[in-house]
Amino acid sequence: MINFCIVEDDPEMASELAAFIKSYTGESGIDIEQSAERFLENNPQSYDVIFMDIDLPDLNGMEAVRAYRNAGGEGIVIFVTNLAQFAVGGYEVGAFDFIVKPVSYHNFAMKLRRALNAVNMRSGKEIWVATRQGKRLIDAKKLVYIEVMKHQLTYHTFTENIVGSGTLKSALEALEGLPFALCNRCYLVNLACITEVSGNYVTVGGDKLLISSPKKKEFLKRFNEYLGAGGRGV
Amino acid sequence: MSMLAIYKFIFITEIIIAEGLFMYKLSRRKYFAARLVLCIAVCYLLTALFPVFPKAFNGWYVSFMFLTLFAVTLGGAVVCFSAPLKNVFFCCLAAYTAQHLAYELFKLILSPFDSVSAGDMYGTGMIELGRSPSAMVIAIVVGYVDLYIAVYALSYFFIGKKISDNGDLRVKNTSLVIFSAIILLVDIILNAFTVYIDEDYNFVYDVIICVYNTLCCVLVFFIQNSVIKRKGIYEELEVVSALLATSEKQYEMRKEEIDLINIKCHDMKQRIAVSPLDEATKSEIAELVSIYDANLKTGNQVVDIILTEKNLICHANGVQLTCMADCSALGFVSEGDLYSLFGNILDNAVAAVLRIGDVNKRGISLHVRSQSGVISIMAENRYEGEISLGRDGLPRTIKEDGRNHGFGLKSIRAVAEKYGGNAVFGFSEDIFTVNVLLPVPSGNPSSCASV
Numbered sequence: 001m002i003n004f005c006i007v008e009d010d011p012e013m014a015s016e017l018a019a020f021i022k023s024y025t026g027e028s029g030i031d032i033e034q035s036a037e038r039f040l041e042n043n044p045q046s047y048d049v050i051f052m053d054i055d056l057p058d059l060n061g062m063e064a065v066r067a068y069r070n071a072g073g074e075g076i077v078i079f080v081t082n083l084a085q086f087a088v089g090g091y092e093v094g095a096f097d098f099i100v101k102p103v104s105y106h107n108f109a110m111k112l113r114r115a116l117n118a119v120n121m122r123s124g125k126e127i128w129v130a131t132r133q134g135k136r137l138i139d140a141k142k143l144v145y146i147e148v149m150k151h152q153l154t155y156h157t158f159t160e161n162i163v164g165s166g167t168l169k170s171a172l173e174a175l176e177g178l179p180f181a182l183c184n185r186c187y188l189v190n191l192a193c194i195t196e197v198s199g200n201y202v203t204v205g206g207d208k209l210l211i212s213s214p215k216k217k218e219f220l221k222r223f224n225e226y227l228g229a230g231g232r233g234v
Numbered sequence: 235m236s237m238l239a240i241y242k243f244i245f246i247t248e249i250i251i252a253e254g255l256f257m258y259k260l261s262r263r264k265y266f267a268a269r270l271v272l273c274i275a276v277c278y279l280l281t282a283l284f285p286v287f288p289k290a291f292n293g294w295y296v297s298f299m300f301l302t303l304f305a306v307t308l309g310g311a312v313v314c315f316s317a318p319l320k321n322v323f324f325c326c327l328a329a330y331t332a333q334h335l336a337y338e339l340f341k342l343i344l345s346p347f348d349s350v351s352a353g354d355m356y357g358t359g360m361i362e363l364g365r366s367p368s369a370m371v372i373a374i375v376v377g378y379v380d381l382y383i384a385v386y387a388l389s390y391f392f393i394g395k396k397i398s399d400n401g402d403l404r405v406k407n408t409s410l411v412i413f414s415a416i417i418l419l420v421d422i423i424l425n426a427f428t429v430y431i432d433e434d435y436n437f438v439y440d441v442i443i444c445v446y447n448t449l450c451c452v453l454v455f456f457i458q459n460s461v462i463k464r465k466g467i468y469e470e471l472e473v474v475s476a477l478l479a480t481s482e483k484q485y486e487m488r489k490e491e492i493d494l495i496n497i498k499c500h501d502m503k504q505r506i507a508v509s510p511l512d513e514a515t516k517s518e519i520a521e522l523v524s525i526y527d528a529n530l531k532t533g534n535q536v537v538d539i540i541l542t543e544k545n546l547i548c549h550a551n552g553v554q555l556t557c558m559a560d561c562s563a564l565g566f567v568s569e570g571d572l573y574s575l576f577g578n579i580l581d582n583a584v585a586a587v588l589r590i591g592d593v594n595k596r597g598i599s600l601h602v603r604s605q606s607g608v609i610s611i612m613a614e615n616r617y618e619g620e621i622s623l624g625r626d627g628l629p630r631t632i633k634e635d636g637r638n639h640g641f642g643l644k645s646i647r648a649v650a651e652k653y654g655g656n657a658v659f660g661f662s663e664d665i666f667t668v669n670v671l672l673p674v675p676s677g678n679p680s681s682c683a684s685v
Binding site: 090095098104106111198221223227229 | 554556558560592594595597599601603605606607608610611612614615616655656657658660665667669670671673676
């Protein structure tokens with residue numbers, strides 16, 4: 001289930017957007033807030049996708065999203081605006097996309113599709129890891145990269161390194177559908193954790209790993225697709 | 235009479251057939267039929283006149299004879315076809331290669347049979363056999379003809395077919411053509427010599443030579459094939475670089491135009507502000523003027539200009555273009571390349587959405603962001619119709635315009651790869667996506683932006 005919120009002072013516009021979401025996703029429990037303040041007050045952290053009008057009374061949409069981000073909000077924000085120039089500054093507040101009013105269903109659906117895809121990519125998945133102390137569950141979102149050495153896998157998370165058994169093949173199977181790619185034979189990198197790609201090195205979770213020439217093309221291709229689909233880096 | 239006196243006629247016939255096979259697509263001269271008949275007549279006449287001394291010939295002489303006859307057909311081809319000399323030469327060379335390959339193969343197949351060596355074509359063996367016709371002779375003749383047909387057919391599919399239908403064969407790599415001619419020449423002369431070492435005929439030795447000669451012919455074919463293939467690649471490169479060059483010019487023109495219009499728009503705004511019109515009209519005019527004074531400020535002047543230009547086209551066609559673009563880190567890409575890259579991405583998207591009947595579906599999103607040391611460019615739009623993945627990994631639509639088709643995407647990929655990045659194209663349901671990734675060169679501060 002995906003939580004949507006529409007922040008819009010024009011009730012007609014808001015119900016039109018809600019109808020579009022419903023007809024695309026089948027989801028009917030869509031929250032509508034008429035002002036940015038109300039949105040910020042009512043537990044905004046619970047939303048996956050937020051449609052934010054920029055031109056709101058009192059606190060404008062841009063400022064509202066800035067405040068939301070400062071409070072740790074991580075949802076996907078799509079601005080709805082009749083002022084296209086604001087959208088260019090959208091990246092500053094980590095906006096995902098923007099839609100210009102009047103909104104046509106088909107254009108809206110195209111953007112919603114990409115947003116839902118990104119929600120999907122961000123959704124956590126826990127994977128089972130076989131360690132010497134027994135099986136453990138690791139949140140794939142916190143997994144930065146996996147080091148492969150013969151039949152030993154080292155799971156590098158943000159907080160600890162967990163040594164488990166398994167092969168590259170078994171790791172790839174466990175991470176099916178998640179944004180992980182090989183930067184060389186030994187490292188399976190979480191694309192969401194990449195902080196820098198520079199020359200033949202990728203920096204991930206503070207570690208600088210070599211991108212080998214046989215894997216480079218495929219690795220950059222995967223990263224390209226990941227970013228294009230709306231995946232984010234740290 | 236020696237077999238050679240007959241064989242020279244067989245030879246010239248084989249060569250003429252092979253040349254016909256490779257050259258019928260080339261552009262012809264006026265009065266082609268008359269020229270052709272005349273040339274063939276001359277070829278046969280000269281063949282008939284070419285003296286064959288029963289005992290005085292050796293490897294040099296025989297080589298000389300075959301090469302002279304070949305040169306005569308080459309001359310005839312030049313008389314008949316208006317294609318560039320290099321192309322005619324290339325086709326004749328391929329023809330001779332096919333003929334020689336068939337000959338070598340025949341020799342190779344016959345070598346286990348002691349009684350008849352194909353080398354005897356030059357000598358008298360066949361004649362003697364011919365005097366006493368037997369099943370053997372018939373089998374040899376039938377086999378000979380079949381083998382030639384097979385080799386010719388194969389070489390036609392391998393080379394002949396690739397000579398473009400329009401006959402606009404452009405042989406670029408002269409050195410490779412000359413190299414293949416030299417190999418063939420050496421092969422022919424060496425073969426002629428081996429035929430004359432009758433004294434100590436050695437079966438193993440004969441087979442080895444034959445295998446070598448056959449391989450040489452195959453090698454020559456491969457070289458010729460690669461010359462044609464390369465030609466295709468060169469043509470593609472030419473088109474892509476021509477497109478890039480045009481982009482640069484276009485960009486300069488657009489830049490001037492848009493600068494000029496922006497100045498005018500700016501003036502107009504000032505005048506509206508002080509004019510005695512009512513406020514409603516003023517704001518309406520101001521809004522109209524503002525489509526040019528583009529709201530699109532991406533942090534890169536080149537991209538701004540392209541977006542302004544394409545936005546106008548979109549506007550006029552009811553296409554909704556939304557851009558979320560931070561191009562401030564794109565300063566390391568040259569103006570021409572940027573113009574070509576964004577121009578092609580948007581042209582491709584605009585062309586696709588304009589083919590959609592329902593105006594409401596005509597939307598294009600463009601995203602450019604810089605993150606983790608790379609720049610990610612993503613454009614998506616709906617499309618109608620079939621898209622299939624071509625052999626080069628690029629999707630192609632079923633469009634009417636044949637010739638320039640697909641070059642837009644090729645050019646996008648070429649620019650991405652030029653900067654060490656890549657381009658990935660996707661299509662699912664009815665949405666087409668272009669993803670371009672460009673690594674920002676290290677030492678390039680992301681703030682060093684537009685001009």
